Amino acid sequence: MTDVSPEIRARAELAEYLVRTGDEDRAAFRELYLRTNAKLFGIVLRICGEREAAADVLHDVYLTIWKRAGAYEPSRASPITWLATIARNRAIDWRRAQKIRVATPLEDAPDVADSAPLASDAMLAEESRHGIQVCLDELEPNQRDSIRTAFFQGVTYAELAERVGVPLGTMKSWVRRGLARLKECLER
């Protein structure tokens, strides 16, 4: 292992900082923050829609990370996925508590085709024979856009239907057919 790629090293270091955070190591926690705050704030900001609220949610996200880091198991999940899941769930909780409807069009979701994977998470792509990005590209545009918006903006069926201006049943039908095809592709 003299020739470890920078991606694998970055992931290993992040896992190390997270494990040390679990041992209540403040210096490691600070380093973890420096390396991950832009990713996690990006997630929280998109779902919350406003910077001030997003900063409050980010504060809660890192408190949660501090409290739960002792339970992080490096063999089970990539550190960034573990952290990002906490950020997304916290932001969605906040959003649902506000009952806000942010009027953002579907196309605002990040473009799948143009985005290169982040170095620290590139390994994840190997974990599925058919990555979800490839499989999303095989869907009808209305299915793909709706599923991506649900993921990146944390919205429900009702909000999706409202944004696109279609009946709720139509939106459910699009998304359900899309998810069924996605599943087929992912399991292929």
Added chain:
Amino acid sequence: MSAEEGPDVAAAELALGLLEGEERAVALRRVLAEPGFAGEVEVWRGYLGQLFDLWPEAAAPAGVFERVERTLDAPAQIASVRAPARFWPALAGLTSIAAAAALVFIVVRPNPLPAPPPPVAAPAAAPMLVASLAPMDKSATAMAAVYDPARGQLRLTEASAPAANRSAELWVIGDDKTPHSLGMMKPEGGMRAVAMPMRAHLAPGAMLAVTIEPLGGSPSGKPTGPIVAMGKLSTV
């Protein structure tokens, strides 16, 4: 679900967060009742996790980390957050609410005592509740739970330990039909305080259930893994 609304992909819908209200409650009950469904939800979380790669970054505003450190250093937080941290990972957000409630209680006590006893929320006369948790899985053993509403304390007997990389999480499903986490099970059993917001759910007829979750508990705060033991609370 009606045929025109498409195929059953509830596991994916739950993992994505599309559902709300009754539909969400139904899916969460399936997580508890159907191990296969719970496994599917976890598989979907894994698939969706790959999409985090694509999420655009945005530098956090200055000062957030300093605020986090101040919160960690505040004495009220240390008492309420640090001690139960390992014990209550799924309730992380609620501990500060419980602490705030406790603080209010102490402040408004008419007769300040040097060392006020822990606040008590339930009426003193509330009867003890017991549940016998039957194993649903051959890896689990039967357990008993005794809840004292007057003290807000739950006592559990020994439980079989989950695999090294998993946690056993205890849930209560009360009148709202929604699972609420009571924290991680400890193999040695023992007494635990139930967080204030959870106490109302612990009533006669409420179901206690144990699921196997990723280490540290369900990342979503809702059950995702197979249910290994369950039993109903009743008065002694």
